[in-house]
Amino acid sequence: MVNRLVLAVTAQPDLARAWGSLVSPNDKIGIKISAAGGELFTTHRDVVNAIVDGLVAAGCPRRNIIVWDRSLGGIKEAGYDPNAEGYRLKSIPPRDGYDPRAIFTAPFAGKLIWGDLDYRTDLGKVPLLSDDEQTSDQSYFSRIVSSEVTKIINVPVMSDSVLNGLAGCLYNVTIPNIDNWRRFTSANRFGGTALVDLYNTSMIGEKVVLNIMDGLVAQYAGGPQSQPNYAVHYATLLASKDPVAIDAIALQRIETWRVKAELPPIRRLANHVEAASQVGIGNADPARIEVKNVDR
Numbered sequence: 001m002v003n004r005l006v007l008a009v010t011a012q013p014d015l016a017r018a019w020g021s022l023v024s025p026n027d028k029i030g031i032k033i034s035a036a037g038g039e040l041f042t043t044h045r046d047v048v049n050a051i052v053d054g055l056v057a058a059g060c061p062r063r064n065i066i067v068w069d070r071s072l073g074g075i076k077e078a079g080y081d082p083n084a085e086g087y088r089l090k091s092i093p094p095r096d097g098y099d100p101r102a103i104f105t106a107p108f109a110g111k112l113i114w115g116d117l118d119y120r121t122d123l124g125k126v127p128l129l130s131d132d133e134q135t136s137d138q139s140y141f142s143r144i145v146s147s148e149v150t151k152i153i154n155v156p157v158m159s160d161s162v163l164n165g166l167a168g169c170l171y172n173v174t175i176p177n178i179d180n181w182r183r184f185t186s187a188n189r190f191g192g193t194a195l196v197d198l199y200n201t202s203m204i205g206e207k208v209v210l211n212i213m214d215g216l217v218a219q220y221a222g223g224p225q226s227q228p229n230y231a232v233h234y235a236t237l238l239a240s241k242d243p244v245a246i247d248a249i250a251l252q253r254i255e256t257w258r259v260k261a262e263l264p265p266i267r268r269l270a271n272h273v274e275a276a277s278q279v280g281i282g283n284a285d286p287a288r289i290e291v292k293n294v295d296r
Helices: 001-010 015-020 045-057 143-148 189-198 244-258 271-278
Strands: 029-033 064-068 088-090 098-111 135-140 150-156 157-161 208-219 231-240
Touching: 001 015, 001 045, 001 208, 001 231, 001 244, 015 045, 029 045, 029 143, 045 150, 045 208, 064 143, 098 150, 098 189, 135 143, 157 231, 157 244, 189 271, 208 244, 231 244, 244 271
Parallel strands: 029 064, 029 150, 064 088, 150 208, 157 208
Antiparallel strands: 098 135, 208 231
16 A cells, blocks of 8 residues: 555556655665554555565665653553664654754743753752743754754644644644643644644655655544544555645544534634644645546
8 A cells, every 4th residue: 555655646657666755875774653542543564565565666775763752651561672673763852852953933932841841840959940930932843854864754643632622734844843842732822833833854754755644544533542442444544745734634534523423613723724724734625636546
């Protein structure tokens, strides 16, 4: 499935040239997975391994490939073996995993917690800080996106998000790659706009060369953490260079499942999808999205 999708997206005659049109052997390549969902809702290992095999066919050394998420808590249940994959599996270490030179500022503050770069831990040396003082209007990008990778393959799971409506392509490569991220939920009216601004940086949007959404098993409520009661065996992968188009299709599909389950719509929470379309990151209008079936 992965191979057919990449050939279709790139319009190349073979896999080596297909992946070679997206990356070069000199690139440091990051594959951004979603590892929050345990056995069922972590990006499937076979999908990742197919991507890695394609990159290797294009001349990219396995040692130059990083597969990562903020936390890798779900990978063991999902069948990943860190000692046998042939590529590097990485999480983002609390505090030290963020780059103090890679700053994103938004005009509203968030409450800092342990693990954020600016969270104060020297409480025994300075007067006790109150919760109100432990806030900041700055976030820091992970070192992985700021300096360790030059190209990104974005591989989210088809899932809703309790906080942001949709844990799709735009969400998967932004929110898990910054600290002080809780202020960017859709409960805050700036959340959707800020998420789009995060994607539009040189450290993220300019590096993403392909999006492959893993919808083999999809989830329409309670995500991105595992909620098997809301699982659908969808047996589908979506691929595009346009993250907004994939998110728009996924959002439409998830809303349909939610209607059948008598759950409220999530489109209002997922306002970052339409916002990204309005600033030209991609296309969210279903009438203008061409969906090509490549299952044969």
